[in-house]
Amino acid sequence: MADGAGFGTIHADSAEGVDALWGRVRATLRERVGAGSFQSWIAPLRLASVEEGVATLTVPTAFLGSYVARNFQDAILAALAEAGAPSSRLVFAPQGRVAPQAAAAAPVAPAPAPQAEPAEEAMRLDPRLVFDRFVVGKSNELAYAAARRIAEGNAVGFNPLFLHGGVGLGKTHLMQAIAHEMRARRPQTRVLYLSAEQFMIRFVTALRDRKMMDFKQVFRAVDVLMVDDIQFIAGKDSTQEEFFHTFNALVDQGKQIVLTADRSPVEIAALEERVTSRLQSGLVVQVNPADYELRLGVLQSKVAAARAADPSLRIADGVLDFLAARVTSNLRVLEGALTRLCAQASLVGREITLDLARDCLGDVLRASDRKVSIEEIQRRVAEHYHIRLADLIGPKRLRSFARPRQVAMYLSKTMTSRSLPDIGRRFGGRDHTTIMHGVRKIEELLGTDSQIADDLDLLKRALES
Numbered sequence: 001m002a003d004g005a006g007f008g009t010i011h012a013d014s015a016e017g018v019d020a021l022w023g024r025v026r027a028t029l030r031e032r033v034g035a036g037s038f039q040s041w042i043a044p045l046r047l048a049s050v051e052e053g054v055a056t057l058t059v060p061t062a063f064l065g066s067y068v069a070r071n072f073q074d075a076i077l078a079a080l081a082e083a084g085a086p087s088s089r090l091v092f093a094p095q096g097r098v099a100p101q102a103a104a105a106a107p108v109a110p111a112p113a114p115q116a117e118p119a120e121e122a123m124r125l126d127p128r129l130v131f132d133r134f135v136v137g138k139s140n141e142l143a144y145a146a147a148r149r150i151a152e153g154n155a156v157g158f159n160p161l162f163l164h165g166g167v168g169l170g171k172t173h174l175m176q177a178i179a180h181e182m183r184a185r186r187p188q189t190r191v192l193y194l195s196a197e198q199f200m201i202r203f204v205t206a207l208r209d210r211k212m213m214d215f216k217q218v219f220r221a222v223d224v225l226m227v228d229d230i231q232f233i234a235g236k237d238s239t240q241e242e243f244f245h246t247f248n249a250l251v252d253q254g255k256q257i258v259l260t261a262d263r264s265p266v267e268i269a270a271l272e273e274r275v276t277s278r279l280q281s282g283l284v285v286q287v288n289p290a291d292y293e294l295r296l297g298v299l300q301s302k303v304a305a306a307r308a309a310d311p312s313l314r315i316a317d318g319v320l321d322f323l324a325a326r327v328t329s330n331l332r333v334l335e336g337a338l339t340r341l342c343a344q345a346s347l348v349g350r351e352i353t354l355d356l357a358r359d360c361l362g363d364v365l366r367a368s369d370r371k372v373s374i375e376e377i378q379r380r381v382a383e384h385y386h387i388r389l390a391d392l393i394g395p396k397r398l399r400s401f402a403r404p405r406q407v408a409m410y411l412s413k414t415m416t417s418r419s420l421p422d423i424g425r426r427f428g429g430r431d432h433t434t435i436m437h438g439v440r441k442i443e444e445l446l447g448t449d450s451q452i453a454d455d456l457d458l459l460k461r462a463l464e465s
């Protein structure tokens with residue numbers, strides 16, 4: 001049958017006619033495809049016109065259009081016929097390209113998309129969070145390399161970049177560093193950086209003020225979208241839904257997305273499966289807890305910055321090592337401890353000594369001097385790897401015992417303030433060099449073996465809780 005033969009034409013200059021028709025079609029489809037599919041796939045569609053047997057639907061993203069064409073075409077055609085507008089095919093047009101009320105009469109130029117706001121208007125960027133001030137170590141080198149690659153602006157081959165890890169480990173720092181670098185290299189690039197909470201607030205405000213089109217256009221006009229702490233949208237169904245569509249629209253256009261969270265996509269409960277799978281479709285990188293060397297490097301870098309502002313700052317030998325060894329929880333706490341110490345020293349005009357550090361940071365040190373004991377670590381590790389405690393501590397060198405033993409040594413070194421000889425005594429009287437070797441081995445593996453990284457993450461959480 002030739003297009004148009006036997007078909008009516010609903011002129012879209014009568015918007016009411018199209019809307020009423022689409023209302024009937026939607027009602028039929030809601031019943032046929034089920035509420036979930038309807039909400040995800042049909043609700044975002046709009047009928048622009050039915051002309052000579054061709055129904056034109058506007059879609060927010062090409063991805064959504066092709067999915068609907070594959071999965072719901074027949075259902076839509078049937079519902080159109082039942083509603084009095086038999087059609088032989090569907091055409092999907094991006095929203096904004098077809099003005100629904102006049103599509104059939106005359107093509108209307110799309111309204112210019114509102115410019116995405118510069119990043120700092122969406123959420124103020126902290127001028128200190130730049131790549132130059134980011135210290136790279138084993139625990140964050142992959143995340144750093146991926147962030148750098150995106151900031152350089154060349155095609156990266158992964159989208160989104162999903163950074164996850166515990167609190168205060170530098171995820172926000174890396175994300176903001178990307179935004180700073182892009183602004184410096186290519187000021188034209190439209191970078192939108194905001195927290196997931198802000199995304200939700202904007203979405204809810206747009207809904208309330210009936211400004212969803214503006215909201216969509218702002219988000220769809222960016223070149224790079226960065227959303228911090230994306231776990232926040234879990235369980236918030238409408239926000240999740242909108243984020244899903246925004247995500248698809250941008251990926252369809254080849255725009256880059258960067259996300260951070262405190263957990264990996266699969267660990268974020270109350271996230272719809274399709275959202276989880278989208279979040280995993282790019283590069284997922286874990287930022288691991290900082291080891292001693294990284295903690296020391298961060299302190300040295302902060303001291304260099306503080307000295308640039310106050311050349312009279314004096315710090316006695318051993319203070320930074322002491323802090324790096326004792327304040328292990330996260331880099332934010334470590335940074336806060338140093339800031340406090342510097343402020344105190346500058347007030348009293350004194351050099352920062354070990355004694356001053358002990359006096360001034362008693363609470364931080366006590367909190368960091370976790371109640372976690374080596375015995376507790378050993379018990380948890382043995383349970384985690386399903387081996388007997390005696391085998392974890394004992395002399396057997398089988399790999400199935402040796403690796404968990406090294407994990408337990410690493411945790412004992414990083415989560416307690418025990419010395420290496422002390423730890424050695426609690427691991428069946430081993431020498432401190434053996435403990436050092438075990439700790440180094442795990443630090444090496446952390447950068448290459450994601451299973452070990454996951455195991456450590458889980459164990460740390462369990463021990464800290």
Ligand SMILES: Nc1ncnc2c1ncn2[C@@H]1O[C@H](COP(=O)(O)OP(=O)(O)OP(=O)(O)O)[C@@H](O)[C@H]1O
Nearest residue numbers: 133134135166167168169170171172173298331332
């Ligand atoms: N590798 C690093 N080099 C220098 N500073 C760092 C590094 N990692 C973290 N920091 C500093 O530690 C502080 C906490 O980092 P950031 O806010 O980026 O952590 P986060 O992982 O985003 O934590 P949260 O999940 O709590 O938001 C910041 O001041 C940041 O500059």
